[in-house]
Amino acid sequence: MRDFSTPGRSAAFASNGMCATSHPLAAKVAVQMLEAGGNAVDAAIAGAVLLGICEPQMTGIGGDCFVLLTPLGEDRVIALNGSGRAPAGLDAAVLREQGHKTVPLRGPEAVTIPGAVDAFCTLSKDYGKLGLRASLAPAIHYAEAGVPVAPRVAFDWDQLQGDLQGTARDRYLLDGKAPVAGQLFSAPQQAEVLRRIAMNGRDGFYDGEVAEDMVASLNAMGGTHTLEDFAAASCDYTDPISGGYGGLDLYEHPPNGQGATAILILNILKHFDLAAMDPMGAARAHIEAEATKLAYDTRNRVIADPDHTARLAHMLAHETAEKLAALIDPRRALPAGLPGAEAVHKDTVYITVVDKDRMSVSLIYSIFHGFGSGLASDKFGILFQNRGAGFTLEDGHPNEAKGGKRPMHTIIPGLLCRDGRPYMPFGVMGGAYQPTGHARFISNMRDYGMDMQAAMDAPRCFADAGELRMESTYADSVRQELSDMGHVVVTPPGPMGGSQAIAIHDSGVLEGASDPRKDGIALGY
Known part of the structure; x- marks a missing residue:
């Protein structure tokens, strides 16, 4: 139980x-969809699409x-892989010839064909109850009427406004500036698309016209995209x-998602007595950081389009985790030089819904970097993701950029089962951080007995790109101890990701938690 005399929030x-x-608006709309007789799929689609208006820098x-x-x-x-x-015209060899290293x-070149819309249409048809028109109606309304910009969104918008180019600047800046908290933002052209x-x-x-607008806009910027590329877009059940x-049993997406990385981190952590360590101390942070380095190095070698990788079983094998755990020195950081991932960033939204019949949905939705590529279509102002930056240009690599391939993907929804039954859909936003975030969230609950909300609220750190990035809530003494172990300790400029979860208790009661690092909430009825 949290200390009610200190700042914090209760679970719902x-x-x-x-x-x-x-x-909050997306949570409210999702619950209204449930109250109107919709199921978890109807509600998740409604909330997710609205998030694209409420948090356009993210999705x-x-x-x-x-x-x-x-x-x-x-x-x-x-x-469902959405x-x-x-595009068929993307070729790593051409980019290498042009002098590009990434x-x-x-x-x-980084713009891949959007997959979310096809996934939403497929989900609604296969598992929804009220139909796509009902699910999209709230987002259409708010795109036209406008939404007040939330504080965390305003913070991100201000930091990222310099990445917007051309039409995107016209559509996503107000009088040439990022909106401030409370200022209305609308996207009437997107309302028309929806x-x-x-x-x-x-x-x-x-x-038709929407696809033609996207293709013409990308071609004018030098893209190789065609109408055939867009027409061929298709999600896949896996x-x-x-x-x-x-x-607990952790369920993740297979490649091209990086979910196997979370499973590998947890398999490595099993070889250490985390429960005996201070959850906010240096020893725990060190072991997690080293497990992250080794697991992400494995990820960078293995995760790719599923048609181009064949080593997933090796990555998930307990023997692999055991050998990697043996490389960890409890008193000293691994040397720098482990291969880094291709471009990764933190901009993602997550939504989870559980309905009265206990259907559950865990959905993550992103345009990758802040405002994606920073490019938008001319007529309808559709922001293009830059997910193609997740490819490598290394010749012969499973994740080498090539037309028709899916890049290695950072966004991963999670779902925990207990005794063979669904227990907790959850997600941790934060780009490359997500597998480590999944592992830490689960470890906080299982090794340290934290409830869901406390497990989210707790300080975070992340070993990435040769640094150990630690949120400001860590004690200075812990930072010093980790520095003495050989870690390059830095404080990121903002919070590390965000998270949400819903637990389905045996009593039938639902418990929801939402990360204070974001503007959101858990809301039920």
Whole structure:
């Protein structure tokens, strides 16, 4: 139980349905969808699409999504990969010849075909109850009427406004400046796009005038995208992967998602007595940092388009984790020089919904970097993701950039099962941090007995790009001890990610938690 005399927030409890996400309006809309007779899929789509208006720096219909869900009356977990592919004309060899070492972050070369809209249409048709028109109606309304900009969104917007280019500056700046908290932001052109999707399904986006606008805009910027690339966009149902920790089974997406990295981190951590360590101390942070370095190095060698990687079983094997754990010195940081990932960043939204019938949805939705590529289509102002920056230009690598491939993806929804039954859909935002965030969230609960909200509130650190990034809430003595171990300790300029979760208790009561690092809430009825 938290100390009620100090700042903090309580978990939310409800007996019918619940949503937890990163913006209050999206949580409210999702719960209203449940109250109107919709199910978890209807509500999750409604909330997620609205997040693209409430948090345009994080996500939008020009991006991708991944989904885990449990169907009505079933305990099995289904995975839907809503990530888009590179246009057929993308070729790493050409980029290498042009002198590029990595895919340009803010150029059309990084723009992959948006996959989220096809995934939303497929989910609604296969598992929804009220239909796509009902799910998109709230986002259409708010895109036209406007939403007041929330404080964390305003913070991000101010930091990222310099990355907007051309039409994107006109659409996403107000009088040439980032909006401040409380200022209204609207996107009437996106309302029109959503209206066409509501009427015509995926064809309203991937065909006709909307697709023509996206292709013409990208071609004018030097992109190789074609109408055929957009028409071919298709999501895929896949079999989730899983691993156990502390009596819970963690379900993740297989490649091209990086979910296997979270499972590998937990498998490494099993070889250490974390419960005997101070949860906010140097020893725990050190072991987690070293496990992260080794697991991410493995990720960078293995995770790619599923048609181009064959070493997933090796990554998930307990023998692999045991050998990696043996490389960790409890008193000294591993030397610098482990291969770094391609471009990664922190901009993602997450939403989870559980309905009265206990169907659960865990959905993560992103345009990758802040405001994606920083590019938008001319007529409708659709922000393009830069997910292609997740490719490598290394010749022969499984994740080498090539037309028709899906890049390695950082966004990963999670779902925990207990005794074979769905227990907790959850997600941790934060780009590359997400696998470490999944592992820390679970470890906080299982090794240290924290409740969901406390597990989210606790300080975070992340070993990335040769640094150990520690939130400001860590004690100076802990920072010094880690520095003495050889870590390059830095404080990031802002909070590290965000998270949401809903627990389905045996009593039938739902418990929701939402990270204070974001503007959102957990809301039930």
